[in-house]
Amino acid sequence: MAKKPLLEFTDRGIYCAQGLFYIDPWLPVDDAVITHAHSDHARMGNKRYLAHHYSEQVLRYRLGADIQLQTVEYGETVMKNGVEISLFPAGHVIGSAQVRLSYKGEVWVVSGDYKVEDDGISTPFEPVRCHHFISECTFGMPVYKWKAQTDTFNEINTWWRQNAENNVATVIVGYSLGKAQRVLQNLDLSIGKVYTHGVIENTNEALRRNGIILNPTERITPLTTKEEVRKGIIIAPPSSVGTPWMRRFGPYDFGYCSGWMSIRGAKKRRAADRGFVLSDHADWDGLISAIDATGCEKVYLTHGYTASFSRYLSEIGFDAHEVHTLYGGDENEEEPKADPVGDDSSEVKISDLSTAADIGEAKEEGLI
Amino acid sequence: MRAFAQLFLSLDETNKTNEKVRVLKDYFLSVPDTDKMHMLALFTGRKPKRPINSTLIRTWAMELSHIPVWLFEESYQVVGDLAETISLLLPQNTISNSKTLTEWIAEINTVGARTEEEKKQWLIESWGMQDSQEKFVFNKVLTGGFRVGVSQNLVIKALADISKLDAATLTHRIMGNWMPEDYTFDQLIAEQGASDDISRPYPFFLAYPIQETSEKQKSPEELHGSLGDAAEWQAEWKWDGIRAQMIKRDGKIFIWSRGEDLATEKFPELHPFLNALPDGTVLDGEILSFQNGQPLPFNVLQTRIGRKNLSKKILEEGPVAVIAYDCLEYGGEDIRNKTQVERRAILEQLQQETDEPEIFRISELINFSDWDELAEIRTRSRSMIAEGIMLKRKSAHYQVGRRRGDWWKWKIDPLSVDAVMIYAQKGHGRRADLYTDYTFAVWDGDKLVPFAKAYSGLTDEEIRKVDNFVKRNTLEKFGPVRTVKPQLVFEIGFEGINRSTRHKSGIALRFPRILRWRMDKPMEEADTIETLRGML
Numbered sequence: 028m029a030k031k032p033l034l035e036f037t038d039r040g041i042y043c044a045q046g047l048f049y050i051d052p053w054l055p056v057d058d059a060v061i062t063h064a065h066s067d068h069a070r071m072g073n074k075r076y077l078a079h080h081y082s083e084q085v086l087r088y089r090l091g092a093d094i095q096l097q098t099v100e101y102g103e104t105v106m107k108n109g110v111e112i113s114l115f116p117a118g119h120v121i122g123s124a125q126v127r128l129s130y131k132g133e134v135w136v137v138s139g140d141y142k143v144e145d146d147g148i149s150t151p152f153e154p155v156r157c158h159h160f161i162s163e164c165t166f167g168m169p170v171y172k173w174k175a176q177t178d179t180f181n182e183i184n185t186w187w188r189q190n191a192e193n194n195v196a197t198v199i200v201g202y203s204l205g206k207a208q209r210v211l212q213n214l215d216l217s218i219g220k221v222y223t224h225g226v227i228e229n230t231n232e233a234l235r236r237n238g239i240i241l242n243p244t245e246r247i248t249p250l251t252t253k254e255e256v257r258k259g260i261i262i263a264p265p266s267s268v269g270t271p272w273m274r275r276f277g278p279y280d281f282g283y284c285s286g287w288m289s290i291r292g293a294k295k296r297r298a299a300d301r302g303f304v305l306s307d308h309a310d311w312d313g314l315i316s317a318i319d320a321t322g323c324e325k326v327y328l329t330h331g332y333t334a335s336f337s338r339y340l341s342e343i344g345f346d347a348h349e350v351h352t353l354y355g356g357d358e359n360e361e362e363p364k365a366d367p368v369g370d371d372s373s374e375v376k377i378s379d380l381s382t383a384a385d386i387g388e389a390k391e392e393g394l395i
Numbered sequence: 396m397r398a399f400a401q402l403f404l405s406l407d408e409t410n411k412t413n414e415k416v417r418v419l420k421d422y423f424l425s426v427p428d429t430d431k432m433h434m435l436a437l438f439t440g441r442k443p444k445r446p447i448n449s450t451l452i453r454t455w456a457m458e459l460s461h462i463p464v465w466l467f468e469e470s471y472q473v474v475g476d477l478a479e480t481i482s483l484l485l486p487q488n489t490i491s492n493s494k495t496l497t498e499w500i501a502e503i504n505t506v507g508a509r510t511e512e513e514k515k516q517w518l519i520e521s522w523g524m525q526d527s528q529e530k531f532v533f534n535k536v537l538t539g540g541f542r543v544g545v546s547q548n549l550v551i552k553a554l555a556d557i558s559k560l561d562a563a564t565l566t567h568r569i570m571g572n573w574m575p576e577d578y579t580f581d582q583l584i585a586e587q588g589a590s591d592d593i594s595r596p597y598p599f600f601l602a603y604p605i606q607e608t609s610e611k612q613k614s615p616e617e618l619h620g621s622l623g624d625a626a627e628w629q630a631e632w633k634w635d636g637i638r639a640q641m642i643k644r645d646g647k648i649f650i651w652s653r654g655e656d657l658a659t660e661k662f663p664e665l666h667p668f669l670n671a672l673p674d675g676t677v678l679d680g681e682i683l684s685f686q687n688g689q690p691l692p693f694n695v696l697q698t699r700i701g702r703k704n705l706s707k708k709i710l711e712e713g714p715v716a717v718i719a720y721d722c723l724e725y726g727g728e729d730i731r732n733k734t735q736v737e738r739r740a741i742l743e744q745l746q747q748e749t750d751e752p753e754i755f756r757i758s759e760l761i762n763f764s765d766w767d768e769l770a771e772i773r774t775r776s777r778s779m780i781a782e783g784i785m786l787k788r789k790s791a792h793y794q795v796g797r798r799r800g801d802w803w804k805w806k807i808d809p810l811s812v813d814a815v816m817i818y819a820q821k822g823h824g825r826r827a828d829l830y831t832d833y834t835f836a837v838w839d840g841d842k843l844v845p846f847a848k849a850y851s852g853l854t855d856e857e858i859r860k861v862d863n864f865v866k867r868n869t870l871e872k873f874g875p876v877r878t879v880k881p882q883l884v885f886e887i888g889f890e891g892i893n894r895s896t897r898h899k900s901g902i903a904l905r906f907p908r909i910l911r912w913r914m915d916k917p918m919e920e921a922d923t924i925e926t927l928r929g930m931l
């Protein structure tokens with residue numbers, strides 16, 4: 028009888044039958060190992076959670092203060108029914124981890140989301156040797172190649188400085204966990220003050236409770252005037268684009284940070300004043316070098332350009348397979364809504380949201 | 396070319412009109428005059444001839460970027476623009492160059508005559524000294540797909556600001572048959588129109604639609620409310636042909652299409668009457684195919700436009716004539732500032748003098764006494780092979796470009812059917828990497844037969860939802876095309892319908908587009924092929 032693989036792809040998520048737990052399940056289970064706190068990977072309703080220590084406060088803020096959560100450090104080992112579980116840095120966001128499983132000499136690694144560039148705030152990605160590697164490939168096409176983040180931050184700071192000189196407010200849009208803090212830590216604070224949307228400030232506070240030191244920020248409240256933010260920069264989530272909340276700070280220039288901004292068409296679609304190429308995912312070269320560094324025998328590609336990327340990997344000699352999952356909530360779904368007309372525009376109906384990830388994000392942004 | 400590449404990037408980086416004009420002015424003020432003219436040429440669609448065919452460019456780009464053909468093609472699907480795809484795939488450079496736009500274009504213009512090996516060497520060296528933004532713009536020029544996200548009006552506005560000439564004059568001066576190599580910036584902005592180009596057309600005056608969405612019917616009362624007394628207006632049929640400006644100057648004739656293509660040779664039937672016009676005459680009108688004095692549907696003319704050489708057969712099957720409706724120059728004098736009625740009188744006189752009244756026709760005025768009556772007449776448009784009615788204020792001057800106020804088009808509602816989406820393909824430009832081009836089918840018994848492709852009419856939000864549906868409901872993939880589970884129903888509008896032997900369904904539609912997404916309709920209730928045949 029053929030040996031059953033250590034991990035299976037089921038309709039609840041990636042499952043370890045030997046250890047009786049799931050990794051980033053999308054339907055409620057008893058035991059969930061969580062790679063990181065983004066809503067498409069960390070969902071509500073699981074009985075027990077296991078995650079990295081730095082994810083604790085964000086998970087409690089997003090999923091409920093009373094969730095049953097065990098946290099570990101990178102490299103620390105937890106045993107479940109003979110399966111050795113340990114987490115390694117994925118470099119995606121603060122607290123993000125690759126999950127390493129070892130059982131009877133066979134090693135599997137689930138990447139979660141990752142990037143290989145050191146962003147200066149998340150613990151940098153570390154390649155982990157394994158037999159089986161389950162990798163994301165959000166940007167698994169050769170047209171996606173990132174420049175060094177210092178170049179992008181120079182562009183962002185120059186742009187902010189210019190706006191401040193012209194007395195125009197600056198709004199920068201990025202996902203509330205990850206991009207927001209990465210931007211915050213790399214702004215040139217000699218230009219002005221940093222203001223945050225409530226959703227982002229909630230995440231910042233959770234991270235600060237977790238002992239992470241972030242640059243000073245000021246939460247925007249109904250009392251914040253547009254005059255005081257004129258020289259400053261506002262960090263806002265994608266869902267706030269075009270809402271009355273954002274419009275009250277006009278005139279402003281708004282910039283969007285995402286890997287998708289490297290394609291002109293995608294940039295135009297978002298109708299941002301400025302698109303900055305900044306991603307928390309690995310680019311084409313990053314993915315290939317990361318996969319190569321694992322020395323794996325088999326690689327499974329989850330969310331992203333799975334079909335093309337696995338075909339290419341096969342052609343250059345990897346044993347690559349395409350796997351269907353429900354991940355892809357952060358960069359994939361982060362399109363701002365079209366400029367709404369009514370004043371109740373920030374309202375989102377549950378029936379408008381097509382996936383659980385959508386609902387998760389909307390909830391997280393405080394829209395429902 | 397750095398300044399030109401930066402111009403392109405800066406225009407992309409703002410959605411604000413004033414900012415775009417400022418960026419354009421900065422460019423004009425910072426580059427040499429020859430670069431200004433080359434930029435104007437490119438921005439107004441005057442591209443250099445393609446020196447290297449795009450298959451070779453692709454092949455060499457793949458070689459340099461070390462990726463297989465299929466991956467190149469899929470990358471192109473993701474990016475939706477060939478020039479950009481290549482610029483993203485090629486290796487990054489550290490070497491730079493200081494060549495001007497003029498110098499690059501001169502190289503592009505000379506390399507066409509060289510051998511394939513020399514072309515390859517030149518291209519690889521050129522890519523090797525450009526940063527990715529320069530590469531993108533350079534590839535755009537090279538592959539001839541040059542389009543910018545900025546209207547000609549803004550370029551003119553920037554130019555008007557720095558030259559102190561008015562916009563209408565400049566719009567006129569950049570029309571016609573000039574090349575950046577022999578039209579100088581000084582000539583362009585000279586105080587006196589130093590233009591000796593006898594072929595130069597006037598900018599077309601374009602009408603605004605009276606009902607900007609097809610769903611909102613304007614009532615006669617509303618027309619009265621917005622346009623006033625019917626007696627101040629003249630009405631004509633809106634002909635469905637090719638808008639053209641016909642020029643006779645110094646014994647020579649020129650026929651210009653709306654897209655500023657010189658099309659004189661495409662319409663030999665018109666030459667005798669044009670040659671017989673007095674020198675210094677410019678007419679505006681519509682070219683249509685005619686048979687026994689009746690206009691033919693547009694598709695007859697369409698088969699002819701596409702041909703390089705006009706065979707005898709084509710000339711016999713779809714002989715053309717012109718329905719003239721305006722006169723812009725008479726006796727060598729620009730008469731665009733005379734009133735509609737005055738210009739009409741001159742046009743009528745010219746037409747009465749022609750020996751070829753079957754070829755030089757005139758757009759008959761429609762008699763009507765009030766808006767009610769005109770609304771009634773409009774319903775007969777389709778039987779006149781017209782698209783609706785044109786309204787022109789009797790006191791209107793002939794203006795520049797699309798202007799609200801004096802000329803209106805009042806089109807009839809499109810024909811429509813409810814159809815099921817069965818195939819989807821990714822779009823281009825701002826729709827890149829999204830499934831936005833759909834094929835639609837109607838029922839033939841229990842089978843769905845495809846009959847139309849359409850890719851416009853949905854909002855961005857709807858596109859996102861349909862894209863999501865396509866990705867989750869793909870049945871098969873054929874290259875870039877996906878077969879999709881039949882389920883979504885859309886109302887498809889079109890301007891005309893004709894028999895066709897080239898299509899499986901046996902019909903061809905004119906200008907099909909999506910009117911709306913019928914979320915309320917199950918696919919079983921979509922229309923049938925009989926419904927379509929009934930419209931023939």
